[in-house]
Amino acid sequence: QQLFYFAEVAERGSINKAAEALFVSQPSLSKAIINLESELNIRIFDRNNKGVSLTEDGKALYQYVRTILNQMELIEGISSADAPKVLSVCSYPVLTVSRALAEFYRRRQGTGIALRLTEARLGEVVDSVANSAAEIGIVLVNNAQFKEFRHTIGYKNLEFNPIAQDTWYVNVGPKSPLYGQTEVTMEELLDYPVIRRDDDYFSNLTFYLEIDGVKLTSFKKVVHANDSAAIVNMIQATDVFRFTPGVSRRDYDLRGIRTIPIRNCGVEISIGWIRRKKELLSPGAVEFIDIFTDLCQKALD
DSSP states (O other), rough: OOHHHHHHHHHTTTTHHHHHHHHHHHHHHHHHHHHHHHHHHHHOOOEEETTTEEEEHHHHHHHHHHHHHHHHHHHHTTTTTOOOOOEEEEOOOHHHHHHHHHHHHHHHTTSOEEEEEEEOOOOOOOOOHHHOOOEEEEEEEEETHHHHHHHHHHHHHEEEEEEEEEEEEEETTTTSSTTTOOOOOOOHTTOOEEEEEOOOOHHHTTTTOOOTTEEGGGGOOOOOOOOHHHHHHHHHHHEEEEEEEEEHHHHHHHHHOOOEETTTTTOOEEEEEEEETOOOOOHHHHHHHHHHHHHHHHHHH
8 A cells, every 4th residue: 555655745745635536534544655764775756846856766766666467457356257368568769679569469369369569769768668668678789889788787787688680781772872782881972861769868878889999979960850750761761871770671672772891890889679587478578579589580681
């Protein structure tokens, strides 16, 4: 009960609003929070005239509590034949994930399972799984990000499961002068605009990468787009290019977009998935991971 009360206060940012939603008195709720802080010997909330906000200890506690409450909801729904089944996946934007989801739907069509796929940058995928908004997260982590990624998921009590190793290529469309080439150099790419999503903490770490003597900070022509369809359409219709893993080569081929190797590209990409530690995956999540793993391994063979 204390954990349930705590989560309500954390999500509403106000003891008064939480008390109203829970139909308990404000003094009773405040006492429950104080008792919880006393039992755990930590300060959970910072109080101010606008309400309450989580301390660092409180944020860590919330991640554990949200997981516990989500598991309780699953337990309570076991006996209900009508309980909705949802596969929730948060993924770094990669077309192979969409193909895996389509195959999962084909296999499970008519079983009543609902699918929820959210695309996000690496940091957002980590947070989505840590906060139980997604059951699993699909991640692509390059060698400039990997150390910090490991540290972050350890702190958030997550587990990384590698699937395959990849590297960077470039995507170009038929309007690009580079379209017919079998290999490109970084010097050549400097003449063309690169299209990419807005940066987050982890993508900023990538700026330290250097390929064939050219730093990524050397690219001054940049187009920002946070929509996958817009990125694909821009590549198809203009001379922009995109740094991309090789795993989605087949998916881009179907759209008339070429995936071309970069000369002397030493970038290492780890493809895998993350989950909350010591938490059982649903059968749907296990099946989806198997499908995605199979697609990745076939693409990179």
